[in-house]
Amino acid sequence: xxxxxxxxxxxTRICLVLLVALALCLPAAVAVRVYSFQRTGIFEMVEFxxxxxxxxxxxxxxxxxxxxYQNTILAFDKSGGDVWSYGISGAIGAMEYDTDRNxxxxxxxxxxxxxxxxxxxxxxxxxxxxxxxxxxxxxxxAGQLLVSCSMNDxxxxxxxxDIETGETLLNVKIKQVARSARFSPDYRYFYYGDSRGRVxxxxxxxxxxxxxxxxxxxxxxxxxxxxxxVYALDVKGNLFKYDENLNQIFSVSLVGEGRTVGxxxxxxxxxxxxxxxxxxxxxxxxxxxxxxxxxxxxxxxxFGEDVSYVVTLSPELFRFSTARLDNIGLMTALSxxxxxxAIVLAILLAADLIALFPRSRMLAIRCFxxxxxxxxxxxxLLPSIVLILIFNYYNIFQAFYYxxxxxxxxxxxxxxxxxxxxxxxxxxxxxGYFLLGVKNLLIMMACSFLKLLTIPLLLSELVFSMRNRxxxxxxxxxxxxxxxxxxxxxxxxxxxxxxKNIYDPNIGALNSILDTIGLSSxxxxxxxxxxxxxxxxxxxxxxxVNSFAFLVYYGGLIxxxxxxxxxxxxxxxxxxxxxxxxxxxxxSPQLKMxxxxxxINSVQxxxxxxxLTQGGPGTATYVPGxxxxxxxxxxxxxxxxxxxxxxxFIVILAGSLFNLRMKTHELN
Amino acid sequence: MKDVAKTANxxxxxxxxxxxxSFQTAVTAVTLIFVLLAFIPIFLMLFLxxxxxxQFYSNIWAIPNPPQWQNYDAAWSSLFRNMINxxxxxxxxxxxxxxxxxxxxxxxxxxxxxxxxxxxxxxxxLMMVPGxxxxxxxxxxxxxxxxxxTWWALWLPWASGGQVMGMYLCRTFISGQPASLFExxxxxxxxxxxxxxYIAVPxxxxxxxxxxxxxxxxxxxxxxxxxxxxxSNTKQVISVAIQTYSSSTGITDYGAMIAGxxxxxxxxxxxxxxxxxxxxxxxxxxxxxx
Numbered sequence: 001x002x003x004x005x006x007x008x009x010x011x012t013r014i015c016l017v018l019l020v021a022l023a024l025c026l027p028a029a030v031a032v033r034v035y036s037f038q039r040t041g042i043f044e045m046v047e048f049x050x051x052x053x054x055x056x057x058x059x060x061x062x063x064x065x066x067x068x069y070q071n072t073i074l075a076f077d078k079s080g081g082d083v084w085s086y087g088i089s090g091a092i093g094a095m096e097y098d099t100d101r102n103x104x105x106x107x108x109x110x111x112x113x114x115x116x117x118x119x120x121x122x123x124x125x126x127x128x129x130x131x132x133x134x135x136x137x138x139x140x141x142a143g144q145l146l147v148s149c150s151m152n153d154x155x156x157x158x159x160x161x162d163i164e165t166g167e168t169l170l171n172v173k174i175k176q177v178a179r180s181a182r183f184s185p186d187y188r189y190f191y192y193g194d195s196r197g198r199v200x201x202x203x204x205x206x207x208x209x210x211x212x213x214x215x216x217x218x219x220x221x222x223x224x225x226x227x228x229x230v231y232a233l234d235v236k237g238n239l240f241k242y243d244e245n246l247n248q249i250f251s252v253s254l255v256g257e258g259r260t261v262g263x264x265x266x267x268x269x270x271x272x273x274x275x276x277x278x279x280x281x282x283x284x285x286x287x288x289x290x291x292x293x294x295x296x297x298x299x300x301x302x303f304g305e306d307v308s309y310v311v312t313l314s315p316e317l318f319r320f321s322t323a324r325l326d327n328i329g330l331m332t333a334l335s336x337x338x339x340x341x342a343i344v345l346a347i348l349l350a351a352d353l354i355a356l357f358p359r360s361r362m363l364a365i366r367c368f369x370x371x372x373x374x375x376x377x378x379x380x381l382l383p384s385i386v387l388i389l390i391f392n393y394y395n396i397f398q399a400f401y402y403x404x405x406x407x408x409x410x411x412x413x414x415x416x417x418x419x420x421x422x423x424x425x426x427x428x429x430x431x432g433y434f435l436l437g438v439k440n441l442l443i444m445m446a447c448s449f450l451k452l453l454t455i456p457l458l459l460s461e462l463v464f465s466m467r468n469r470x471x472x473x474x475x476x477x478x479x480x481x482x483x484x485x486x487x488x489x490x491x492x493x494x495x496x497x498x499x500k501n502i503y504d505p506n507i508g509a510l511n512s513i514l515d516t517i518g519l520s521s522x523x524x525x526x527x528x529x530x531x532x533x534x535x536x537x538x539x540x541x542x543x544x545v546n547s548f549a550f551l552v553y554y555g556g557l558i559x560x561x562x563x564x565x566x567x568x569x570x571x572x573x574x575x576x577x578x579x580x581x582x583x584x585x586x587x588s589p590q591l592k593m594x595x596x597x598x599x600i601n602s603v604q605x606x607x608x609x610x611x612l613t614q615g616g617p618g619t620a621t622y623v624p625g626x627x628x629x630x631x632x633x634x635x636x637x638x639x640x641x642x643x644x645x646x647x648x649f650i651v652i653l654a655g656s657l658f659n660l661r662m663k664t665h666e667l668n
Numbered sequence: 669m670k671d672v673a674k675t676a677n678x679x680x681x682x683x684x685x686x687x688x689x690s691f692q693t694a695v696t697a698v699t700l701i702f703v704l705l706a707f708i709p710i711f712l713m714l715f716l717x718x719x720x721x722x723q724f725y726s727n728i729w730a731i732p733n734p735p736q737w738q739n740y741d742a743a744w745s746s747l748f749r750n751m752i753n754x755x756x757x758x759x760x761x762x763x764x765x766x767x768x769x770x771x772x773x774x775x776x777x778x779x780x781x782x783x784x785x786x787x788x789x790x791x792x793x794l795m796m797v798p799g800x801x802x803x804x805x806x807x808x809x810x811x812x813x814x815x816x817x818t819w820w821a822l823w824l825p826w827a828s829g830g831q832v833m834g835m836y837l838c839r840t841f842i843s844g845q846p847a848s849l850f851e852x853x854x855x856x857x858x859x860x861x862x863x864x865x866y867i868a869v870p871x872x873x874x875x876x877x878x879x880x881x882x883x884x885x886x887x888x889x890x891x892x893x894x895x896x897x898x899x900s901n902t903k904q905v906i907s908v909a910i911q912t913y914s915s916s917t918g919i920t921d922y923g924a925m926i927a928g929x930x931x932x933x934x935x936x937x938x939x940x941x942x943x944x945x946x947x948x949x950x951x952x953x954x955x956x957x958x
Binding site for chain 2: 255370374376377378380381383384385387388390391392393394395396398399402455459462463465466467476480481482483484485486487488489490491492493494495497498499501502506507509512516542543545548551552554555558559600603604607610611625628629632633638641642644645646648649652653656
């Protein structure tokens, strides 16, 4: 008794010591976290800029130039005061600067190239380009400008232009749009990336020297001046690095639709921006050191010597110190690890507190013992539960939430999703497609029930009644059972496509049969005529030998105890009486199961309609599931799709609950 | 006296036998008609797959002469890769489903533990959740997890969704196994896991085979989900590939298109010929009911 007491005292003392230690460590970890986290938040909002959409930035000595999507060029001094501004007639595509002459060169989507006096804002020259200017690069030694522009969807040009005279020195016509073009560091070559996912290296005579491959449309190129290496970002967010001869060095796939890539002057840092508003900063080996999420499209990441800028297609313009990048990796790691340590410490602290007080300690021990005692059960369930939580419950709650929002293709980031109440549900009623589908669905569902309750049941009764001379189950039974199940080996898609072929107006078997038996006048484009399309879909699979339902019915029948039939026989029963009073009640559990699965399937299944008619012709075979599928894919109305899913879920839930209330005969 | 009774009895039996015979003949004939009708699309598929384009247009019922075996060459070269993809993805998916179903089914049928009821209801409730509800968020989740265009995008949601029905069937089946077996095993010192592996699983073979066949057929036919999450043709499963293939050959080469249908069916035929017996036993054993 006494010993036990000393033991408890020891434990309490240990707990107290631990408590003090933890109480000291935890704030330290939190402090490290706060410090490093602040250091990772390197972006700060810049106060100047337009109230609309910025597109490009350029910083030269004391002046910062901003090119906007609203056709203006703005110049600011260091303190953010306006120096000059100039309005032109198209969005600014690219800007370059000639330091000797202090010329600002602007390429615009209004198909012109403008030369401004950088300090005064005076328009010096205006040269026509061959189309919308997508990108510019400048060779200061020769005074030549590389221009990438498009006249229309099929005519795209790369040209070099003398900056003094505006004379085109070289003109290369290319087949695909080049969103980006860059000189090599020695200005002897230039690179461009096209919408087919290729990057080309051309010499100054316009001859292709070599080409490299990206995955999809190249949105942006950057050339590292110290090393001559080339970076390309494609629309799928893949960032490629090539050496100067376009041999791929590595590729990194980033999340989001790629917009722009930039490389710092010393070649140490690469930044990529996406349409979703993410900025990734990578080192030259492709390791991501830093990511930050903004709200809007990133249109440019500009590396300056001291200060760098992130331009978004919005009034929001960000600035960060280029030097800060050097320890950003360390700070990010520190921030993550200190958070982890703080969490672990907090858990330990909580555990320590529980252990400190006898009552809570007993409770904890009891909980732990229960868990330990039943560990096998919990461990065996763990994988199932984890999967269900992630892939079912999480998604269900997401669907419930997004059903009330305007989430769609147009929303770039989740922050832009708005809560819109019941608008999606109202839309279902007012827009009409959903309701049109409901009518077709009801017809199809009624027919599915009919098909389920007749043919398979009849067949199972037929096979069940097969007996040999001694009244025992016969070999025939076994064979027919197998034969009736065998057609299920044809995959659903193949079966549907085969029926599509049977219904084909030109070479389909159905029309050929009608020809052969002399009913040519009945020939029809079965799936192409709004009058017959729905009927054709329903008739698909004739004679509707549903193998699964047949087997389930049959299983119910053979499991009926033999003595019931014998007892009935003594009473002089007829087969019809047997069917109604013995068969039906005793296979009612099977019936119930088949009815509910058929109900659930017909509400949500649209695969066969998708394959056969895509809901057409017109809306003759439209079903709600198809509308949901199109909303979620083709039209990109995700919130609306979730709302439709929610309605179907409620319908199915109601049906299932009703089905559960139905009484069945349970055999014991 | 005795003789008379015997003859009367014999006559009655003969009459009954005759009636029974005609009844059995009728039953067989009707069933046979249904079987033949059900097989028509399959016969038609085999028959049409050997025709050339010209033979399609001249007379569709004429015997293909000469049989166009090259249709199968064309189908093989464009669909072989997808066939292998389907076999691999469906096998792994089915394996995951069956393993998870057996484990959770056993736990819910045989073990008692706190929270059992809640966990069971949590899984069972999912049976009422239609796939269309979670289609959109699930797609976005796969995208966010970076699993798009990988086979994990098929396996994980398949395993998660397929195990619910499987768990329910296994639970029903395993509860029907005699409890005394497990008790004696426990007395002999078998661990819970051993009892599961050496007693429950072998006894549950019919229902597990049923699950294998059911899931294989259903996963093999999955169409919408792979269409959404798998982009590259080299990773695509056959049910999607066959649709693309049929729309690309649909007007120019009917024979090759239908040869492709036949090829897409072959893996299931092979699988079914090995497991049909266990499958039929499993479904007819009475475990499949509400």
